[in-house]
Amino acid sequence: MIEARELTRRYGSKTAVDSLSFTVRPGVVTGFLGPNGAGKSTTLRMILGLHTPTSGSVTVDGRRFRDRPRGLRHVGALLDAGDVQGGRTARAHLAVLARGNRIPLPRVDEVLSEVGLAAAAGRRIGGFSLGMRQRLGIAGALLGDPPVLLFDEPLNGLDPEGVKWVRGLFRRLAAEGRTVFVSSHLMSEMEHTADELVVIGRGALIAAESLTDFAARGARLSVTVGTPDRALLTALLLSAGAEVREESGLLTVTGLPAARIGALALEHGLPLDQLTTRTASLEEAFMELTADSVEYPAGDAR
Incomplete structure (x- = not known):
């Protein structure tokens, strides 16, 4: 547990990580998300004792990592797959x-063998592709x-088979x-x-x-509706308090559940070709909830 x-x-005057509190439990995969510059790498390095906190604390199974001898027996980490001596072989590096x-x-x-590099064990790391370096890391x-295992951007350079x-x-x-x-x-x-x-922005905890649960509290649920009489259904939905926009011949409705939309259509004899509830994707929720935490948004003139 972390x-x-x-x-x-x-x-100096810049706060990279700001009063951050969270728990990473065993038995599940916990994703650590945040825009570029959010403080993710700094946080990981503090967990590993590579950076000292200005204040606060972080422990691994109840102890600071730097207080543990033979650290790789307690925490394994991939921070930077390129931070290896290229002249060594893969086997020598691990040895x-x-x-x-x-x-x-x-x-x-x-x-x-477990990571698929048995055949490359005697090759020098300098000749490895990025994906091979990731596997070595x-x-x-x-x-x-x-x-306990920490991985920073572990999928960089991996092909689809490697990602799977x-x-x-x-x-x-x-x-x-x-x-x-x-x-x-x-x-x-x-x-x-x-x-x-665990989602952070500008060094502070967002979620x-x-x-x-994170995806659900992002963008509101919407319902996609298809009908031959879009104008009439739009008027009915607006009068019921919904928000409606038309896209590619379909109506996207927020503010009313699918059951209520179907009941309105039935009440007024309107046939429906489609009635589908759409939930927010993780990416949509992330973009919405971290919008104020992007350090250099597109269009920033700085």
Whole structure:
């Protein structure tokens, strides 16, 4: 479990993380979302003891990470897949990590096989593609078989097969009772990956809840309606207090549920070709709820 309490980090007059409190529970995949510059990477680095909080605290299973010897046995992390020595082979890179954390060396080949790099174990990392480096970074996170795992943008450079594999990996790790915390800017990917969300903007907490609850409190539900007499139905819906707009020959209605729209149409003898409730996507909810937290929105003249 990861617990942040009033976690704050300032750089001079700039506050990167602002009184941030959240809990990441074991047994589920928790997505960590926020616009660029929201403070996600700074928060992850404070969890790992790489940055010291200005105030507040963050613990992993009740202790600061920096107080734990042989850290890879407790927390595995992928922060920057490019932050490796390109002249080393994949096996040598992981062997250095294993020795420093007193992890048996046979574990190196186990994780290389698990991430699909067994055939590339003897190749120098400098010749790896971005996707291969991502897989190597994930192997490093898995090396100590830790109960807590952090991943920062783990899907960068992965092909569709790799993305599918990572989704399955995160699900499996969570099903084993581990704490899995995944930072990403890909909202659509979180829809397929995460159970819970921690969403921040300008360093402050926006939401910490289930993915379903977050999407539901974003853009309002709408109903798509098809009818041969759009003008009459529009007038009826407006008089009932709904908001209506026409798109591609269909009506998009907010403010009335589908059952009420159907009842109005039936009452006035209007046939309906379509009556579909549409829920907000995670991306729509994210864009709406973080709109005021984007550091440099498009069109900003600064």
